[in-house]
């Protein structure tokens with residue numbers, strides 16, 4: 140068991156930066172992601188979110204702030220840290236917080252969300268962030284023992300529309316439900332103004348990924364804007 144204890148209060152009102160490169164992309168290298176993560180910390184990120192065991196290990200070595208780790212396996216259905224074994228691997232790699240699929244969908248290992256979270260708590264010191272796609276997910280995840288609730292999967296599970304920017308309505312709904320867990324706004328926060336709106340809608344902290352750490356997407360946004 141590793142000592143991975145963090146103070147969640149350090150994240151209150153703060154920016155978390157997600158550094159992820161996708162399979163086949165030029166930046167898909169744990170050293171690169173750790174350097175991107177360290178650069179984000181220089182800019183003020185209070186925590187980092189990274190994908191993959193090696194990325195978690197390299198990022199832990201590169202930054203002093205808390206690391207949210209996940210393991211994406213596939214890209215359909217339940218793919219964000221889908222099983223307890225994936226979650227425990229993230230914790231062993233050094234994740235202070237393990238982000239897992241926090242939806243109500245069946246999980247590939249047949250465990251319930253509550254059993255998965257209990258397994259992480261029993262076998263590691265990591266906290267669990269439940270990546271949710273709806274208010275019903277968030278309510279269920281809180282009841283299942285999640286330490287943090289994320290809106291990560293809003294717009295990706297069919298329960299919510301895929302809004303252009305953050306799903307502020309969902310953030311307000313979950314915040315209003317007073318679930319007693321820090322609410323992390325994540326997903327399509329593409330500008331500082333939207334990050335502010337997410338906090339104002341009731342989020343405890345805000346995760347920004349693509350708009351800070353994915354040059355291919357950002358370049359595409361600019362290129363599109365130049366089209367006649």
Ligand SMILES: CC(=O)N[C@H](C=O)[C@@H](O)[C@H](O)[C@H](O)COP(=O)(O)O
Pocket residue numbers: 157159209219291292295325326327328346347348349350
């Ligand atoms: C749905 C899904 O697979 N989300 C992933 C979760 O880790 C990442 O691909 C996102 O980049 C991350 O959630 C941050 O969101 P955005 O990049 O929109 O700021």
